[in-house]
Amino acid sequence: xxxxxxxxxxxxGVDVVDGVDLDVADGAWVTIIGPNGAGKSTVLRAxxxxxxxxxxxxxxxxxxxxLSRRDxxxxxxxxxxxxxxxxxxxVYDYVLLGRTPYIRALGRESASDLxxxxxxxxxxxxxxxxxxxxxxxxxGERQRAFLARALAQGARTLLLDEPTSALDIGHQQEVLxxxxxxxxxxxxxxxxxMHDLSTAGEYADRLVLLAGGRVVAHxxxxxxxxxxxxxxxxxxxxxxxxxxxGPLVVPVRR
Amino acid sequence: xxxxxxxxxxxPAGGQAGEAGGxxxxxxxxxxxxxxxxxxxxxxxxxxxxxxxxxxxxxxxxVAVALxxxxxxxxxxxxPGGVAAELLNLIPGVRLHSxxxxxxxxxxTALRLPRVVLGLLVGAMLxxxxxxxxxxxxxxxxxxxxxxxxxxxxxxxxxxxxARSGTGDVTADLPFGVPVAAFVGAVGAVVLTWLLGxxxxxARTPATLILSGVAVSAFLAAAxxxxxxxxxxxxxxxxxxxxxxxxxxxxxxxxxxLPYAAVTGIIVLAHRRELDVLTVGDEEAQALGLHPQRSxxxxxxxASLGTAAAVSVSGLIGFVGIIVPHTxxxxxxxxxxxxxxxxxxxGGAFLALTDLVARTVASPAEIPIGVVTAFFxxxxxxxxxxxxxx
Numbered sequence: 001x002x003x004x005x006x007x008x009x010x011x012x013g014v015d016v017v018d019g020v021d022l023d024v025a026d027g028a029w030v031t032i033i034g035p036n037g038a039g040k041s042t043v044l045r046a047x048x049x050x051x052x053x054x055x056x057x058x059x060x061x062x063x064x065x066x067l068s069r070r071d072x073x074x075x076x077x078x079x080x081x082x083x084x085x086x087x088x089x090x091v092y093d094y095v096l097l098g099r100t101p102y103i104r105a106l107g108r109e110s111a112s113d114l115x116x117x118x119x120x121x122x123x124x125x126x127x128x129x130x131x132x133x134x135x136x137x138x139x140g141e142r143q144r145a146f147l148a149r150a151l152a153q154g155a156r157t158l159l160l161d162e163p164t165s166a167l168d169i170g171h172q173q174e175v176l177x178x179x180x181x182x183x184x185x186x187x188x189x190x191x192x193x194m195h196d197l198s199t200a201g202e203y204a205d206r207l208v209l210l211a212g213g214r215v216v217a218h219x220x221x222x223x224x225x226x227x228x229x230x231x232x233x234x235x236x237x238x239x240x241x242x243x244x245x246g247p248l249v250v251p252v253r254r
Numbered sequence: 255x256x257x258x259x260x261x262x263x264x265x266p267a268g269g270q271a272g273e274a275g276g277x278x279x280x281x282x283x284x285x286x287x288x289x290x291x292x293x294x295x296x297x298x299x300x301x302x303x304x305x306x307x308x309x310x311x312x313x314x315x316x317v318a319v320a321l322x323x324x325x326x327x328x329x330x331x332x333x334p335g336g337v338a339a340e341l342l343n344l345i346p347g348v349r350l351h352s353x354x355x356x357x358x359x360x361x362x363t364a365l366r367l368p369r370v371v372l373g374l375l376v377g378a379m380l381x382x383x384x385x386x387x388x389x390x391x392x393x394x395x396x397x398x399x400x401x402x403x404x405x406x407x408x409x410x411x412x413x414x415x416x417a418r419s420g421t422g423d424v425t426a427d428l429p430f431g432v433p434v435a436a437f438v439g440a441v442g443a444v445v446l447t448w449l450l451g452x453x454x455x456x457a458r459t460p461a462t463l464i465l466s467g468v469a470v471s472a473f474l475a476a477a478x479x480x481x482x483x484x485x486x487x488x489x490x491x492x493x494x495x496x497x498x499x500x501x502x503x504x505x506x507x508x509x510x511x512l513p514y515a516a517v518t519g520i521i522v523l524a525h526r527r528e529l530d531v532l533t534v535g536d537e538e539a540q541a542l543g544l545h546p547q548r549s550x551x552x553x554x555x556x557a558s559l560g561t562a563a564a565v566s567v568s569g570l571i572g573f574v575g576i577i578v579p580h581t582x583x584x585x586x587x588x589x590x591x592x593x594x595x596x597x598x599x600x601g602g603a604f605l606a607l608t609d610l611v612a613r614t615v616a617s618p619a620e621i622p623i624g625v626v627t628a629f630f631x632x633x634x635x636x637x638x639x640x641x642x643x644x
């Protein structure tokens with residue numbers, strides 16, 4: 001469960017996030033949408049404990065700042081929009097990095113750390129890639145490896161920043177289905193940001209529309225993905241069509 | 255508690271989506287194990303990256319070879335077997351018959367051993383500091399002199415040598431000698447770089463540190479050149495120092511370097527796993543529960559101190575700090591858990607052996623050791639680069 005109240009983040013002298021309230025129930029998937037520069041990624045970074053903020057953020061009722069760095073890393077795992085791909089590192093070792101919060105300063109990985117990595121690789125169908133170099137994988141395979149590292153953290157809360165922006169539509173769907181499956185199997189709470197509005201609405205339980213660092217609309221896809229709201233905040237002409245899994249947003253030339 | 259470590263949690267009966275609050279992690283793991291755990295545990299053939307026993311053994315062999323060869327060869331050649339026996343005799347409780355005369359034993363323990371040990375220490379420090387810098391700055395071109403150590407030490411030494419020659423007496427007693435001047439110059443330059451790196455209230459990032467290192471190095475090098483031009487009579491001595499040498503007076507220099515080497519070695523090696531995590535960058539390392547800035551500072555300070563100590567007794571020996579870690583990275587894998595300890599062993603052995611070449615090929619003259627490290631190291635590195643693809 002994620003509870004955010006009055007979140008403010010100031011970066012480079014600008015209030016990038018300016019008073020955001022947000023709730024994600026246990027096991028729910030909430031996606032933040034909004035135009036470029038709305039503050040979507042910054043909200044995610046704040047919840048992940050990666051930028052200084054004002055206001056309150058609580059994970060499962062525990063205030064974020066009450067957690068030590070290691071405890072925080074066991075509670076919330078982040079997949080950034082463009083994760084750094086370390087040169088020559090094998091997928092196995094990359095996923096093992098996710099166990100960092102469980103390994104003592106001078107210690108080494110335990111048998112249970114290795115068991116978790118083996119299990120995560122199996123769950124994400126990455127076993128055949130374990131001995132491959134991460135920098136030789138394709139975009140879709142890489143995204144699975146990024147997810148695997150986050151899952152290896154054993155955290156209940158998963159933050160995904162534009163998880164599909166580098167993928168073709170086939171792999172987009174594959175990754176999002178995978179996240180949805182893992183959410184169900186592992187009881188994960190997911191907070192994501194996405195640009196593709198139709199897809200965002202299809203996978204998330206609730207959408208939050210962010211503009212200028214504030215929440216301007218939130219609710220189900222049907223409540224948020226309306227022609228009026230999108231026209232106002234994205235400055236775009238769109239047609240919203242009723243699809244099987246929710247509204248489909250189609251941009252229309254002015 | 256949502257913060258309970260997953261590995262300590264027992265598998266609950268139904269770790270499912272509905273489970274509220276705590277124990278969620280345990281639930282996920284138990285689920286995963288039920289699905290695929292047995293299969294992957296049984297066929298778990300993967301080993302995490304790290305130090306392989308064969309490489310570690312190879313490192314110790316290299317050090318042993320460097321020790322014996324470095325002591326056996328010189329103006330008087332000693333039998334390597336006898337030298338090895340005499341070295342083992344240094345271990346308390348061991349008494350082997352080496353067949354060496356008393357005079358030869360004195361050559362081993364009083365003359366050559368200190369020099370070889372100094373070579374091992376300096377090489378180990380430079381290679382370890384280079385590897386640490388490359389990890390901290392995530393820059394393959396980082397070398398131990400990056401933050402101004404070389405320029406600072408150069409200026410310190412040039413100033414002292416010039417001051418001495420200015421008195422007209424090369425053996426004039428100054429309050430401190432060349433090693434102290436080099437050490438003070440090196441540490442002073444790094445401190446200057448460090449302060450400049452956060453000037454104007456900016457955040458001290460790897461990029462600002464590297465740039466301020468460039469500025470400090472350029473400034474100090476200009477000052478050094480100015481001093482040299484004003485005291486041309488000292489040029490030869492300054493150049494001899496700049497190019498590096500391990501000429502030593504017994505155990506004195508070894509004892510100067512040893513404490514710094516020990517502290518630097520412990521701090522850097524203790525961070526070997528963290529340096530692996532830092533390869534994904536600060537923000538992700540922070541998300542994984544580390545304190546990257548703090549580790550970075552500690553590592554930079556430790557590596558700079560070790561380099562300054564090495565430079566103070568050996569002069570500016572280039573190349574070791576870049577080529578040794580890179581060769582090990584290419585041959586033994588990219589993990590700092592293997593690069594750092596192997597850099598200590600192979601860096602030391604490499605420098606001790608190049609010193610052997612430096613003092614024997616043109617005997618009785620000595621070639622500057624920095625010339626030898628590059629002359630043999632560069633072609634070797636070219637071969638390694640060619641053989642390793644991708």
